[in-house]
Amino acid sequence: MTGSGTILMGFGLILAFVGHRLALQQRIPKRFVAEDPPEPPKDRRKFLRAAQGARWIREDAGFVDVGVGGGPTDLTLDSKPAEQRLGHPAFDEHFSVAGPPGRRSAAMTSEVRERLLALWLREPVFGEPKLSAVHLAGGDLWVRVDGRPEPDRWEALFQALEGVVREMRFERYPDRLAQVATRDPNPGVRRSALWELADRAVVMGLRQDPNPQVRVHAFAKIRDWEALDKVSQEDLAALAMEQPERVCGFFSEPIPESLALRLASEGIEASVVAAAQRWVAQRGVVFVK
Numbered sequence: 001m002t003g004s005g006t007i008l009m010g011f012g013l014i015l016a017f018v019g020h021r022l023a024l025q026q027r028i029p030k031r032f033v034a035e036d037p038p039e040p041p042k043d044r045r046k047f048l049r050a051a052q053g054a055r056w057i058r059e060d061a062g063f064v065d066v067g068v069g070g071g072p073t074d075l076t077l078d079s080k081p082a083e084q085r086l087g088h089p090a091f092d093e094h095f096s097v098a099g100p101p102g103r104r105s106a107a108m109t110s111e112v113r114e115r116l117l118a119l120w121l122r123e124p125v126f127g128e129p130k131l132s133a134v135h136l137a138g139g140d141l142w143v144r145v146d147g148r149p150e151p152d153r154w155e156a157l158f159q160a161l162e163g164v165v166r167e168m169r170f171e172r173y174p175d176r177l178a179q180v181a182t183r184d185p186n187p188g189v190r191r192s193a194l195w196e197l198a199d200r201a202v203v204m205g206l207r208q209d210p211n212p213q214v215r216v217h218a219f220a221k222i223r224d225w226e227a228l229d230k231v232s233q234e235d236l237a238a239l240a241m242e243q244p245e246r247v248c249g250f251f252s253e254p255i256p257e258s259l260a261l262r263l264a265s266e267g268i269e270a271s272v273v274a275a276a277q278r279w280v281a282q283r284g285v286v287f288v289k
Helices: 003-027 101-107 110-121 151-168 173-183 187-194 200-208 212-221 233-242 244-252 257-263 270-282
Strands: 046-049 055-060 063-068 076-078 096-098 131-137 140-146
Touching: 055 140, 063 151, 101 173, 101 187, 110 131, 110 151, 140 151, 173 187, 173 200, 187 200, 187 212, 200 212, 212 233, 212 244, 233 244, 233 257, 244 257, 244 270, 257 270
Parallel strands: none
Antiparallel strands: 046 055, 055 063, 063 140, 076 096, 076 131, 131 140
């Protein structure tokens, strides 16, 4: 056989092998055919400053994200009504913060909330960028800006975001949480924070808080049954509405019968009433509605 014949024969064998493979693939169900894995999403951020406290932008059709690094990595924030409330109604109306409850309270101080609300609610004057979203994730805090503003407009946004991140940072978690629980101007935030306190002395001090509902939550936190049984039915109902799971936990402890009967009354959150009535029935106490 000549050299050219050998080459042609080899080429024919290759074609036959390829044809055989294609025929096999056509007969194999599609779910068994290996496919290339999808490529991971590309990080399209353009860093203007690297390392901790980085400044970056991310441009897309119709918007630009302007962000900074250095924020808490265990929390996320989105500009939407809260799913897990901090206890500050004006803030909870516009922002949802997720993460460990104590860490949320410690990071979202009154200064942080005020800065975020000012950034989000401020009406832009002529030429200023309009925000359509605010996010915190992975330690980055960023805003989405509608349109494609000029780069010289970004500096004010960078400074505002860096101010928020700076206020979020703290060195000692117990001290920061105690500060929020005792000094935050919003009673709802103080109530949320006190449930995460490990320092009993701080909780004991909150029994003298100027807000009656904070005092009620402090009584409940330290299981001061006598003091809790003396609060008004309205305050008791508010406690049960705000902390139903924790109040239901009372019934696994030596709660006074009089307090259990009050928690089984009308006007109390339904799950608490059900738990209280089971407690009453198990002890053969006569309950009169």
